[in-house]
Amino acid sequence: MKKYARVVAGKVDNIFETANPITDEFPADQVWVDVSALPKIDYSWNAVNTNGVWTFTDSDMWGQPSLLAMQLRNARTNRLDKANTTLATSALVQKVELGLATPAEKAALLEYKQFFIDLSNVNKQPGYPLTVNWPEVP
Structure with a gap:
C-alpha cells in the first residue's frame, strides 16, 4: 500500500x-x-x-491537527466503532463463516461490508473534505 x-x-x-x-x-x-x-x-x-x-x-505552528482533520477523523472513527461493536457483539461474521446464519443475518453482513466499502471511498466524493456524505451505519 x-x-x-x-x-x-x-x-x-x-x-x-x-x-x-x-x-x-x-x-x-x-x-x-x-x-x-x-x-x-x-x-x-x-x-x-x-x-x-x-x-x-504543518500549517499550524503549534503542531495541532487542523479542526477539519480532527472532525473528519472523529466522524469516521465514530462510525467505525459503532459498526465494529455491532459486528463483534452479534457474531455475524462467525455465524456466516460457520454456516449458522439465517438469510437475514447473511443480508445484514452484506450491508456491513458495503458500509465499510462506502466509508473507505468517502474521500473520493466531489467536494471532499469540505463536503462529506457519510454512509449510514447499518
Missing part, C-alpha cells in the same frame, strides 16, 4: 492509501504526491514543490 496526498493550491486537501496506481483511483489531472515515506502528514498542511522535490509542513 502506498499513501498519497492530493495537493490543491499549495495545501494537502486529501489523503488516500491504495495498492493501485493513484491514477486508477482519481483523474490524472489531479496533483497526487506519494507520501508513503513520511512519518506524518495531515489535511491542510502546506505543500511546496521545489525543482521536483515536495516538502510538507
Whole structure:
C-alpha cells in the first residue's frame, strides 16, 4: 500500500492509501504526491514543490491537527466503532463463516461490508473534505 496526498493550491486537501496506481483511483489531472515515506502528514498542511522535490509542513505552528482533520477523523472513527461493536457483539461474521446464519443475518453482513466499502471511498466524493456524505451505519 502506498499513501498519497492530493495537493490543491499549495495545501494537502486529501489523503488516500491504495495498492493501485493513484491514477486508477482519481483523474490524472489531479496533483497526487506519494507520501508513503513520511512519518506524518495531515489535511491542510502546506505543500511546496521545489525543482521536483515536495516538502510538507504543518500549517499550524503549534503542531495541532487542523479542526477539519480532527472532525473528519472523529466522524469516521465514530462510525467505525459503532459498526465494529455491532459486528463483534452479534457474531455475524462467525455465524456466516460457520454456516449458522439465517438469510437475514447473511443480508445484514452484506450491508456491513458495503458500509465499510462506502466509508473507505468517502474521500473520493466531489467536494471532499469540505463536503462529506457519510454512509449510514447499518
